[in-house]
Amino acid sequence: MKRRLILGSLALSVVAGAGLTLAYVFAGSNVMQGALLAVALGGIGVAVVVWSFTLSGGETEEARHLPATDDGIEDDLRVRESSEAPSRRTFIGMMAAAITSLVVALAAPFRSLDPGPGPELFHTKWSAGARLVDIDGIPVRAGDIDIGGVVTVFPEGYAGDGQSQSLLLRVDPTVYTPPTGRESWAPGGHLVFSKICTHAGCPIGLYEAADQLLLCPCHQSTFEVLEAARPVFGPAPRSLPQLPIAITQDRWLVAQSDFLEPVGPGFWNRDR
Amino acid sequence: MRRLVAISLGVAVLLIAGVPAGADSQTDQGRELFEVHCATCHGEDAKGGDVAPSLVGVGAAMADFQLRTGRMPMADVGVQAVRKPSPFTDEQIRVLVEYVASLGEGPAIPTVNAAAGDVSRGGSIFRTNCAGCHGAAGRGEALSYGRNAPDLYLATPLVLAEAVRTGPSQMPVFDQLTDQDVNDVAAFVMSLQKDPDPGGFGLGRLGPVPEGLVAWLVGLGLLVGAARAIERKSS
Numbered sequence: 025m026k027r028r029l030i031l032g033s034l035a036l037s038v039v040a041g042a043g044l045t046l047a048y049v050f051a052g053s054n055v056m057q058g059a060l061l062a063v064a065l066g067g068i069g070v071a072v073v074v075w076s077f078t079l080s081g082g083e084t085e086e087a088r089h090l091p092a093t094d095d096g097i098e099d100d101l102r103v104r105e106s107s108e109a110p111s112r113r114t115f116i117g118m119m120a121a122a123i124t125s126l127v128v129a130l131a132a133p134f135r136s137l138d139p140g141p142g143p144e145l146f147h148t149k150w151s152a153g154a155r156l157v158d159i160d161g162i163p164v165r166a167g168d169i170d171i172g173g174v175v176t177v178f179p180e181g182y183a184g185d186g187q188s189q190s191l192l193l194r195v196d197p198t199v200y201t202p203p204t205g206r207e208s209w210a211p212g213g214h215l216v217f218s219k220i221c222t223h224a225g226c227p228i229g230l231y232e233a234a235d236q237l238l239l240c241p242c243h244q245s246t247f248e249v250l251e252a253a254r255p256v257f258g259p260a261p262r263s264l265p266q267l268p269i270a271i272t273q274d275r276w277l278v279a280q281s282d283f284l285e286p287v288g289p290g291f292w293n294r295d296r
Numbered sequence: 297m298r299r300l301v302a303i304s305l306g307v308a309v310l311l312i313a314g315v316p317a318g319a320d321s322q323t324d325q326g327r328e329l330f331e332v333h334c335a336t337c338h339g340e341d342a343k344g345g346d347v348a349p350s351l352v353g354v355g356a357a358m359a360d361f362q363l364r365t366g367r368m369p370m371a372d373v374g375v376q377a378v379r380k381p382s383p384f385t386d387e388q389i390r391v392l393v394e395y396v397a398s399l400g401e402g403p404a405i406p407t408v409n410a411a412a413g414d415v416s417r418g419g420s421i422f423r424t425n426c427a428g429c430h431g432a433a434g435r436g437e438a439l440s441y442g443r444n445a446p447d448l449y450l451a452t453p454l455v456l457a458e459a460v461r462t463g464p465s466q467m468p469v470f471d472q473l474t475d476q477d478v479n480d481v482a483a484f485v486m487s488l489q490k491d492p493d494p495g496g497f498g499l500g501r502l503g504p505v506p507e508g509l510v511a512w513l514v515g516l517g518l519l520v521g522a523a524r525a526i527e528r529k530s531s
Contacts, residue, residue: 170471229428232466
């Protein structure tokens with residue numbers, strides 16, 4: 025009886041596990057998937073509990089008797105095993121089948137994971153020679169903004185593109201010492217930084233011109249404009265990426281290239 | 297002899313008192329006021345001091361902004377100058393501005409006409425350029441190190457245009473805005489100032505969420521209290 029119950033519930037669990045996999049793959053209802061999961065887990069549970077009773081002999085009352093000999097105990101166990109429990113080999117085999125079936129069912133949702141972020145997080149719409157335009161798509165000329173001025177700029181043709189949004193600031197070129205390697209990035213004191221905070225991706229709209237600070241309104245990350253937008257306060261972990269720009273013969277401001285590092289907050293494969 | 301000295305002294309006093317009065321120009325009046333009210337910090341020659349910047353070349357617009365809004369003279373050297381009633385009359389402000397403007401070339405006082413502005417277009421320009429710091433409702437925002445971008449509820453079109461053109465304190469200069477853009481922004485800010493608060497209390501114009509919260513907590517609380525009172529009375 026117990027033997028039949030153990031093997032039956034394990035078999036039911038195998039079937040329910042396989043059914044759960046199929047139900048997930050063919051998008052069965054949530055209720056059905058839940059019921060199948062309950063049966064698959066419950067089958068294993070029932071089998072384990074009933075099997076444990078076969079080991080202990082169940083809750084029976086035994087008459088007090090003299091200590092049996094070793095032979096006597098072995099005889100006793102052998103008799104009980106043969107009469108109530110499935111063979112050890114059968115039990116382990118069925119249990120392995122039930123657990124495998126359940127694990128396969130639980131692994132099925134991995135099918136639903138999206139493909140990785142791909143290259144778009146690493147690049148923006150900026151490219152060599154792209155003119156800087158404002159939100160209305162109007163190109164910006166060198167000298168359009170005064171020292172101490174600020175305007176949000178995009179690459180021409182992509183006005184309003186979130187990933188490419190950048191701040192064009194103009195600082196006094198006589199007080200600005202470009203960091204090493206960036207000497208040609210800011211002609212005439214025109215500095216362009218990504219507008220996306222490196223902490224949580226908020227647009228950095230607050231430019232404190234007198235102290236040359238950029239402040240993110242979300243968590244008060246503060247960036248030192250004159251020191252390559254290094255974070256000096258708040259949770260931002262990295263400097264704002266700077267866009268190298270140039271001035272054409274027609275006085276247009278253009279990008280020298282895309283940003284040299286990914287803009288915005290970190291992501292899992294950013295540094296690979 | 298003594299009489300002669302007295303007479304010549306009297307003549308001298310008359311001359312000293314009389315010469316400035318006679319050759320008085322507005323710039324001189326401005327300089328006098330400057331020496332009394334401003335020179336302690338900005339220096340006798342307005343070239344700046346330990347606590348205050350040079351005023352050479354800041355221009356009339358900046359001086360007018362700072363004086364008209366009462367930010368200058370500062371009551372205390374704090375993190376930033378705050379708006380307060382100006383101790384000067386309009387005439388005194390005018391001569392002071394003229395004196396500062398005479399120190400060096402700088403932006404002149406702009407002309408602005410809010411009545412000629414388009415409120416809707418001004419709103420769009422405001423949200424692009426101003427709302428980052430001053431907030432979409434113009435109520436101001438905190439900046440770094442204890443500073444703040446002030447609310448705009450007391451700003452006049454002239455003061456607003458001066459701020460846009462000169463970038464006082466931490467504010468950037470918005471030279472890319474045309475005069476018409478500034479008119480539009482002024483019209484929009486004036487419309488913000490006229491926004492009614494039908495409930496009598498604007499709650500800092502934080503929007504519908506805090507308004508709803510107050511309505512729920514206060515309104516429901518009053519209703520529950522009233523219901524309890526009625527129940528107690530009837531039993």
